[in-house]
Amino acid sequence: MSAPLHIEHLSIAFGGLQVLQDLSFSVPAGQATALIGPNGAGKTTVFNVVSGVYRPDAGRIRLGDRDITALPSRQRIRHGIARSFQNVRLMDHLSVVENLLVGQHATTRGLRDLLVPFRLVPNHRWRREAREALAEAGLGAYAEAAVGALPYGIRKRVDLVRATLAGASLLMLDEPAAGLNPAETNALRDHLGLLRRRGITLLVVEHDMHFVGAVCERVVVLDFGQKLAEGTLAEVQRDERVRAAYLGQAA
Numbered sequence: 384m385s386a387p388l389h390i391e392h393l394s395i396a397f398g399g400l401q402v403l404q405d406l407s408f409s410v411p412a413g414q415a416t417a418l419i420g421p422n423g424a425g426k427t428t429v430f431n432v433v434s435g436v437y438r439p440d441a442g443r444i445r446l447g448d449r450d451i452t453a454l455p456s457r458q459r460i461r462h463g464i465a466r467s468f469q470n471v472r473l474m475d476h477l478s479v480v481e482n483l484l485v486g487q488h489a490t491t492r493g494l495r496d497l498l499v500p501f502r503l504v505p506n507h508r509w510r511r512e513a514r515e516a517l518a519e520a521g522l523g524a525y526a527e528a529a530v531g532a533l534p535y536g537i538r539k540r541v542d543l544v545r546a547t548l549a550g551a552s553l554l555m556l557d558e559p560a561a562g563l564n565p566a567e568t569n570a571l572r573d574h575l576g577l578l579r580r581r582g583i584t585l586l587v588v589e590h591d592m593h594f595v596g597a598v599c600e601r602v603v604v605l606d607f608g609q610k611l612a613e614g615t616l617a618e619v620q621r622d623e624r625v626r627a628a629y630l631g632q633a634a
């Protein structure tokens with residue numbers, strides 16, 4: 384069951400550079416929220432703080448009623464937080480199913496699970512779940528294909544399946560549509576719709592406003608590490624501060 388994400392008065396600096404400053408916003412459970420802004424606005428830093436890569440200088444992060452600010456990054460997946468990267472991080476020499484099996488290690492609860500030789504068991508539970516998830520996403524035909532031989536758009540979608548199989552209820556996507564052609568973008572949008580229908584909450588960093596409008600109900604705009612605006616895409620597009628900082632003024 385997904386829970387809302389609350390970012391409260393978050394600040395972080397690297398040396399003399401203030402990257403986030405008193406940032407607060409919420410991501411409603413079961414919805415898709417876009418995080419947009421010019422390069423250097425602090426979007427990826429938000430992802431790194433929420434996923435536990437960085438520890439904030441001030442503020443806190445709550446997932447539902449649980450304060451996860453001090454929780455180690457390796458433990459956050461067990462509370463339902465997962466992320467994808469702009470550059471897909473799959474193992475090219477393994478098959479699609481094998482990549483998913485490796486991702487499922489995040490769900491282990493003890494040494495016994497880790498010692499199961501799942502690659503040698505033809506009908507292991509993890510293998511069945513991986514194949515079922517691929518079929519549900521329309522990727523069943525690629526189950527035994529080597530990841531390195533697949534088109535970029537397919538690899539991005541395999542990365543999404545891997546994150547959800549690791550138990551993600553909050554999935555953070557860093558520029559998921561970057562580098563995709565129109566057909567691949569449409570397939571990705573449909574895939575995200577499938578995840579939404581399963582109750583997964585999405586936080587998306589994306590520059591393609593058509594994609595944002597098709598996928599996300601709400602938009603948070605950052606500029607110089609501060610929240611500039613928040614609302615629907617139509618609302619933030621009408622905000623003169625947003626137009627000046629990011630979207631551009633009308634000719």
